[in-house]
Amino acid sequence: MSEIKKVKIGVLGMGVVGEELISIILNNRDKIRRQYSLDLEIKGVFVRNLDKPRRITGLNLTDNAEELLDDPEISVICECIGGAGTEKTREYVFRAVNNGKSVIMSSKKVLALYGKELMQKVLENKVGFGFDATVGGGIPIAKILKNCFKGEGINRVIGILNATSNFIYTRMDKDGLSFEEALKKAQELGYAENDPSEDINGYDALYKAIVLTLFSMKTWTDIRKYAVVPFSQINAADMKYAKELGYHIKPLVVVEKKKSIVYRIGPCLVKESNIAATTNDNFNVIVLEGTNTGVLGFYGQGAGSKPTASAMFDDLINVLNKKDSDELLSHELQLDEIHDVNSLEEYKNNLYWRITVENRVGMFANIASTMAKNNINIERIIQKDEEGDRIGVVLLTSSIDTETISNIIDELKENNIIINAVIPFLDE
């Protein structure tokens, strides 16, 4: 039996995730002592309100984070602040790392905004770093990226990373609800926040995409260079028509390594046999495409305090278990491989269009000639519902770059054609 090593932990935040993490730490103390010769002690917990009643009592609470961040006895900080206060969270995390403490993080936004600088500090200070709770909830994607793909590159990452939007899309697809109705249902069930804007406008997915890009492709992308199509730009009619064509529309993130990093975040048509098409409700999926390994898909609950806290606890034990010496583990990320991306190529995809046209002679010829003029092939044209003197039409076209799309939209509008939706297909 090796000697028991005492580890003092500081926890920042005691919301649902923080509380769950503390509970897992307390419940597994004996097991971890036995299996890893580590004696875990929660030395203090930073909370904003000392007077709020707590489910777990007997803890040393403080409303002064520095008390923990500057305590030389504390070797690991678990950051469970989540969405509340990005600037403060950034300050705390950097302070912990600069003070030589290992950090287990949950805030994706701070990692997405300051990841490159943070990784440099982690390496300089030779501390441990865990971030599995920032992306994919219970999916151990960080642990997979750290332990796999050592002899090959990851060429593409596809993900459903926002549980709120996926729940909404699933209810639209299966129950025929409108976006607003489905959002309301998500809020009732606790799958969406009162202010769901970060989720439904795609920013939550964007933060996660940046973190995934950093750790899967060792490439750092400046958040200002990303554009996002809001997940809320979706209509139940499109869900229905997509299904008739053998597809489901999903709130998708696609990151592809070409000359530079190519990305797409927004609604996307996915073939019904694809694992992303069958990932429903509040589940997440992350699909990695490696040179040798081929397609690997990981599927799990995208949110929830238990899966998230569980991921943080595994990070904690892995970080502590790394070396027996007092000096805690250095992070394995190869920083020299992190390169910046300055230009983002445009994604070109086959497209689904839903338009409304006047029901008169020559209208279709009009559309066809606009497309032909822009060198776009119409692969299918499907007439949908008639409403008065107008008809709904679905077109499937060959792949188009963004500039041409806006040219076509302008031309169609001039001809009194209403563009209801333009949605890309996922390349298989």
Place this chain on the structure above:
Amino acid sequence: MSEIKKVKIGVLGMGVVGEELISIILNNRDKIRRQYSLDLEIKGVFVRNLDKPRRITGLNLTDNAEELLDDPEISVICECIGGAGTEKTREYVFRAVNNGKSVIMSSKKVLALYGKELMQKVLENKVGFGFDATVGGGIPIAKILKNCFKGEGINRVIGILNATSNFIYTRMDKDGLSFEEALKKAQELGYAENDPSEDINGYDALYKAIVLTLFSMKTWTDIRKYAVVPFSQINAADMKYAKELGYHIKPLVVVEKKKSIVYRIGPCLVKESNIAATTNDNFNVIVLEGTNTGVLGFYGQGAGSKPTASAMFDDLINVLNKKDSDELLSHELQLDEIHDVNSLEEYKNNLYWRITVENRVGMFANIASTMAKNNINIERIIQKDEEGDRIGVVLLTSSIDTETISNIIDELKENNIIINAVIPFLDE
């Protein structure tokens, strides 16, 4: 920059996996030297036929495995022998471990038969051990099990672990082929061996189930205590009827932790929305159900030399990267948690029955009374095709233990009823 450490590797076997692994090692030497300060050298390769032409030349080949296993300079043995010669493989692997060498394994059968003893030797000799290539092809299930679930138990493992059978089932389900036709197609495409018996009788899946049980539930099960329903016991008609009911029939492995380990290997009806139902062709899926994390699914190519060799290469680097000292890494598996299972409880599942009855008055009453007598509820009864004076009938019943099933079958047979199929449902 830390000092470069020279690592001499012995490779056993140069079939498709061995050749691919060697190629990955050679192609990544510079990268691994740079990133991990490890200089990988393949000191020798054991082959059975020295005269066979090889794609990779310039290697030191030997037809004497001991030459590598007893070489004190070699610190890691990569076993790529696969299915060829279980006893010899066992002997080689144990010899390598006893000689203080780390081992990266690919043979699931040897691990399934001798896993407990082998793990004890690995721990005694404090060597590294990698086994990710034995289960799930490119799916990094071993790495996930090693790095996750530290604060919780895994209660159930569901898997499609045999790519050959899954390919056959998919072609039966999608193209309406018979088992034999689909098997022939699998052989033509290289997804099935000339002698496919280990795959289609379920033994390949059984070996993998035992390995998964050992590493996910830390429980060792004697292979003789397992019974398997051959995957070949399946008919295209059942695929069709299952689909009408909203299910797909899959070649499934289910391992559940109850009082003891409860298992089922064989054809199984899976709800069409389940990730296992949408895992098709030569893909594998492994679903872990944890106390906190909930359902986690991992999806990837179940076979193929590239994914398998890639998993072995990751194992190799992870094992070598573990400690900086000369003494190589001890395995993290907690052997004191491996307990034996002496009795296996029976799985009880809702059942799908396809029977053929004479088309005469009182026949349904007959079936109903047999079921009622055995305390079984008929949840649905669907009349299928009529053939002459006989009708095909599909029954869905409540859950039944194995003994009652055979009682019912006997009674039905006495009444001149033909039992075409009895297939369980997967509990959701």
